[in-house]
Amino acid sequence: MDLKDLYRDVIVDHNRKPRNFGPMLSPDAHADGHNPLCGDRLTIYVSLDGDTVKEAKFEGSGCAISVASASLLTEAVKGKSVAEVDKLYGEVHELLTRRDTVAAPGLGKLAALSGVHEFPARVKCASLCWHTLNAALHPPQAAVLAPTSTE
Amino acid sequence: MNAALEPTPANTAPFDVEAIRADFPILHQEINGKPLAYLDNAASSQHPRVVIDSMSNYYERDHANVHRGVHTLSQRATDAFEAARENVRRFINARSTKEIIFVRGTTEAINLVAASFARPGIKPGDEILISWLEHHANIVPWQLLAEQTGAVLKVIPITPEGEVDFSAFEQLIGPRTRLLALAHVSNALGTIVPVEQFIAVARKHGVPVLLDGAQAIPHSRIDVQALGCDFYCFSGHKLCGPTGIGVLYGREAILDAMPPWQGGGDMILSVSFKGTTYNQLPWKFEAGTPDIAGVIGLGTAIQYLESIGMDRIAAYEHTLLEYATARLTTIPGLRIIGTAPRKAAVVSFALEGIHPHDIGTILDVEGVAIRTGHHCAMPVMEFYGVPATARASFAFYNTRAEVDRLTDALVKARDYLT
Ligand SMILES: Cc1ncc(COP(=O)(O)O)c(C=O)c1O
Numbered sequence: 001m002d003l004k005d006l007y008r009d010v011i012v013d014h015n016r017k018p019r020n021f022g023p024m025l026s027p028d029a030h031a032d033g034h035n036p037l038c039g040d041r042l043t044i045y046v047s048l049d050g051d052t053v054k055e056a057k058f059e060g061s062g063c064a065i066s067v068a069s070a071s072l073l074t075e076a077v078k079g080k081s082v083a084e085v086d087k088l089y090g091e092v093h094e095l096l097t098r099r100d101t102v103a104a105p106g107l108g109k110l111a112a113l114s115g116v117h118e119f120p121a122r123v124k125c126a127s128l129c130w131h132t133l134n135a136a137l138h139p140p141q142a143a144v145l146a147p148t149s150t151e
Numbered sequence: 152m153n154a155a156l157e158p159t160p161a162n163t164a165p166f167d168v169e170a171i172r173a174d175f176p177i178l179h180q181e182i183n184g185k186p187l188a189y190l191d192n193a194a195s196s197q198h199p200r201v202v203i204d205s206m207s208n209y210y211e212r213d214h215a216n217v218h219r220g221v222h223t224l225s226q227r228a229t230d231a232f233e234a235a236r237e238n239v240r241r242f243i244n245a246r247s248t249k250e251i252i253f254v255r256g257t258t259e260a261i262n263l264v265a266a267s268f269a270r271p272g273i274k275p276g277d278e279i280l281i282s283w284l285e286h287h288a289n290i291v292p293w294q295l296l297a298e299q300t301g302a303v304l305k306v307i308p309i310t311p312e313g314e315v316d317f318s319a320f321e322q323l324i325g326p327r328t329r330l331l332a333l334a335h336v337s338n339a340l341g342t343i344v345p346v347e348q349f350i351a352v353a354r355k356h357g358v359p360v361l362l363d364g365a366q367a368i369p370h371s372r373i374d375v376q377a378l379g380c381d382f383y384c385f386s387g388h389k390l391c392g393p394t395g396i397g398v399l400y401g402r403e404a405i406l407d408a409m410p411p412w413q414g415g416g417d418m419i420l421s422v423s424f425k426g427t428t429y430n431q432l433p434w435k436f437e438a439g440t441p442d443i444a445g446v447i448g449l450g451t452a453i454q455y456l457e458s459i460g461m462d463r464i465a466a467y468e469h470t471l472l473e474y475a476t477a478r479l480t481t482i483p484g485l486r487i488i489g490t491a492p493r494k495a496a497v498v499s500f501a502l503e504g505i506h507p508h509d510i511g512t513i514l515d516v517e518g519v520a521i522r523t524g525h526h527c528a529m530p531v532m533e534f535y536g537v538p539a540t541a542r543a544s545f546a547f548y549n550t551r552a553e554v555d556r557l558t559d560a561l562v563k564a565r566d567y568l569t
Contacts, residue, residue: 001183001516002516003512003513003516003567006512007509007567007568012567012568015568016569037524038506038507038508038523038524038538038539039524039525039532039538039539040508040538041538061506061538062506062508062538063506063507063508063509064505064506064509064568065508065509119512121511121512122508122512125508
């Protein structure tokens with residue numbers, strides 16, 4: 001195990017300087033996420049233009065992995081349709097949980113999370129924001145039909 | 152006054168930590184290519200070879216059910232089981248083995264007291280008094296009791312140093328207090344609570360006292376008679392013994408007056424549909440086939456600790472605590488959380504700009520095992536306004552070299568993430 005696999009430069013940078021960090025005044029969708037084991041808490045806000053994510057922001061506190069993952073998420077989903085975000089959610093989930101998976105080409109900077117699967121105790125840190133975003137875009141009644149795995 | 156917990160370095164024979172380490176098979180391994188430095192003893196401690204052997208010997212040669220057969224194996228198992236009870240009695244200086252009840256652990260001991268001692272006769276508005284320092288195991292059973300009976304849970308505040316506020320306690324205890332349930336040592340901060348002072352006040356008010364000794368018993372000599380508590384609870388697995396076994400000490404007269412907790416085999420003398428007669432103490436509280444191997448392992452762990460000497464263990468651990476405190480405070484941005492003047496060998500800390508979870512991962516890659524999180528004491532975290540802390544907790548088999556490795560790994564964590 002090499003720490004450099006987990007704490008890639010991109011991760012360290014997004015932890016130090018989280019992008020799109022802060023409240024959103026009148027979001028079209030938002031949800032809170034909490035990981036009771038480590039105390040990570042975050043809120044994801046989304047503004048929509050029809051079916052397209054105009055902007056995503058987040059607030060909260062957590063470890064470097066969860067903050068960087070949320071920061072990367074807010075950049076990655078901007079301008080994508082909800083269906084595209086759902087596809088990305090699936091790809092990130094694969095990346096975080098599957099061994100020796102090659103980062104899907106569309107992941108861009110999110111590929112920096114590819115070392116997380118070597119640290120199983122940290123997978124939930126990286127996925128918390130994605131589960132939270134999913135809950136924001138697909139509020140509970142929809143989520144019952146399409147349950148999301150929490151690993 | 153605090154003799155029961157003060158490190159008293161009476162035995163000045165040099166403490167041969169390397170010889171002690173040789174007794175612990177698990178310590179001699181590499182984690183991620185680095186020698187293991189196990190600094191998570193407050194969560195669970197490791198086992199010397201004699202403890203592991205005592206349990207496998209039991210399974211290989213002596214296993215049968217206890218208290219119920221005339222055949223040789225059942226007799227052997229019963230003898231070993233009851234001999235372990237005597238070891239526990241001697242270890243905590245209880246008057247009688249009738250006062251030693253085997254349970255699953257501290258958690259079960261406290262739940263037993265809540266159900267069989269506190270619950271009968273409690274009235275709405277009666278109060279249970281605990282402190283802000285408590286482990287969830289000494290909070291939630293009382294919250295459940297309060298919900299079910301209308302009793303009220305009162306919480307003694309703590310000071311910024313992490314001490315239980317004695318003058319606030321004197322204000323809070325009163326005519327409605329039914330029980331004072333206190334941690335002897337805080338698992339999250341290491342604070343040694345001067346329980347003798349609290350017990351003296353409780354006595355004046357006629358309030359019985361339960362001590363959660365889970366973190367005190369591995370670090371010091373406990374004398375329940377000198378303490379004067381009514382209940383003392385602890386877990387085997389924090390004492391170099393197995394998981395799944397623990398002890399409730401209760402004063403005999405009180406245990407006698409309590410109704411049984413669980414019903415079943417072993418806790419009865421005779422059963423008939425006209426009426427059932429309960430067994431004597433301690434078996435009245437031990438329904439069903441117990442964790443025989445666990446009890447034997449615990450008895451052996453106690454003998455092992457006695458052979459080293461709890462006073463020498465306390466003195467050695469105290470030097471480790473002082474060394475660790477001195478080394479860690481040299482790290483810029485490191486803040487020790489819990490700075491009571493009297494502490495067990497537990498150091499909780501925060502590192503500015505780095506979440507404890509990241510510290511835990513980076514240290515693990517360096518072979519250093521610590522605990523990060525809320526330590527099952529979320530009110531303590533809330534008090535300090537942190538979601539979690541990193542905690543290094545030492546045992547008598549830890550070394551100064553391991554403290555150095557902890558320090559170096561923390562410096563590395565800082566360099567990585569800030
Ligand atoms: C102070 C304290 N009380 C209670 C417990 C609960 O012990 P167990 O989980 O062995 O029942 C612990 C263990 O973490 C503890 O540290």
